Amino acid sequence: DGIEATRRIKQELPLENIPAVFIVTAFGREDVHRHAEQVNADGLLHKPISHSSLYDAMVVQFGAGEEGVKRLSSNVDEHSKQALAGARVLLVEDNEINQQIAIELLGIVGIEVVVANNGREAVDLLLESEPMPPFDGVLMDLQMPVMDGFEATRLILADERCQALPIIGLTAHALVEERERCLAVGMVEQVTKPIDPDTLYHALERHLITRSGGSDAPSPAVSKGAMEVPQEQILPEIYGIDVAEGIERVMGNRALYLKLLESFVSGQSDARERIAAALAEGDLEVAERTAHTMKGVAGSIGANTLFELATTLEEQIREQATDEKVAVSLGRFGDELGAVIAALNIHLPGDVAPMADESGSESLTELLPELKRLRGLLGEFDGDALDLFSTLRPQLEGLVTTTELKQLSTMLGDYSFDEAAEQLDGMAASLGIDLTE
Incomplete structure (x- = not known):
């Protein structure tokens, strides 16, 4: 085992050839720590290993120091920005939280993102449009309603116009069988959720068709304000959630992390x-997909116990375990989910609604021309609608519900402009105005 192997390496190799040895374990038991110390292991890493914990261990062992950490991190970021800035990627993902994380991570390195909510939308976007929209690559979730990632990939790559288009699979499974299935349908690689930023960037660097921005492209600017939240909204320890790990997964963007928790x-x-409803109806596919989605989302926010329980539940549903086993796993999963939700409801700032500022009291009469302009841009499928909505959103807070604003924001982010126009019309109607006049 690893303890004995470490002992022999430390005792039997010539002194000048002894490498640093780190024990990797899935357990946090005291006896593991004691055995590691007894055989002079250089460090102990706990599974699942994050990029940060591995990197920190290497730096401590090999002496880069704090300045070295900053310098190396900066170099990695700049390399990714130079290699990827200006590229255009189609993100095919049905889950809102996973969409938000991917959009943020891609935006940091200057990648333009277009979202399709399932495989059918991706196929229609690529194959039914004339001319076909230009993309440098596709990030394809595997398990989605309507059409999954495997079928979508097969249909896309069957079109001769798309045969050189690199498609990278996104999955919460780390199974060899699933990787082989990805390669069999023509995907070039598989990235496992929860997404590690560096793993994603390196996969994109290896496979994107073009480097549209190149080394001369300006580095994407990340707003300091977007990365910060008010001091009173910095989260304390929350039951069931490793907040530090969750924030790490979004590259330190606390504001985004709060949005993901909401x-x-x-x-x-x-x-x-x-x-439970899907199981009662005998719809194992929906039940498995729901557990699979929860697994990925839980991992992304750092809800590690919930991640493990969702993993077990998904596996049992897929393998058609006995009803009794599934019921026990579903009960444990439900109990943990309820406890995490209860803790979040206590700790999330306010009622998870954004605070309206003074501009939110601006009269509806003064807003009306800009709202009509927004409606017109949506009707023309004009991308300027996103920037205008970002400008108007603070003024709309307090006039319409937070849920309505979130829904409209999601539709705009997905480029679902027809749906966004309907949503805006409904919001306007609730305020007693007609934007089509």
């Missing part, structure tokens, strides 16, 4: 009930 509460609170 989306988790609003979108996943009833996951147990949805799985």
Whole structure:
């Protein structure tokens, strides 16, 4: 085993040839720590290993020091920005939280993102449009409703116009069988969720068709304000969630992490009930997919116990375990989910609604011309609608519900402009105005 191998390496190799040895374990037991010390292991790493914990261990062992850490991190970021800035990627993903994370990570390195909510939307976007939209690559979730990533990939690559288009699979499975299935349908690589930023960047660097921005492209600017939240909104320890790990997964963007937690509460609170209903109806596919989605989302926010319970539940549903086993796993999963949601409801700032500022009191009469302009841009499928909505959003807070604003923001981010126009019309109607006049 690893303890004995470490002992022999340390005792039997010539002194000048002894490498640094780190024990990797899935357990946090005291006896593992004691044995590691007894055989003079250079460090102990706990699974699942994050990029940060591995990197920190290497730096401590090999003496780069704090300045070295900053310098090396900066070099990695700049290399990715130079290699990827200006590229255009189609993100095919059905889950809102995973969409937000991917869009943020891609935006940091200057990649333009277009979102399709399932495989069918991706196929229609690529194959039914004339001319075909130009993309440098595709990030394809595997398990989605309507059409999964495997079928979508097969259809896309069957079109001669797309045969050189690199498609990278996104999955919460780390199984060899799934990787082989990805390669069999023509995907070039598989990236496992929860997404590690460096793993994603390196995969894109290896496979994107073009480097549209090149080394001369300006580095993407990340707003300091977007990365910060008010001091009172910095989260304390939360039951069931490794906040530090979750923030690391979004490259330190605390504001985005808060949004992900809010989306988790609003979108996943009833996951147990949805799985139970699917099982009761005998729809194992929906039950498995719901557990699979929860696994990926839980991992992304750092809810590690929930991640493990969702993993077990998904595996049992897929393998058609006995009803008794599935019921026990579903109960444990539901209990943990309920506890995490309850903790988030306590710790999330306010009622998870953004605070309206003084500009939110601006009269509706003064807003009306800009709202009509936004409606017109949506009707023309003009991308300027996103920038205009970002400008108007603070003024709309307090006039319409937070849920309505979030829904409109999601539709715009997905480039679902027809749906966004309908949403805006509904919001306007609730305010007693007509934007089509």
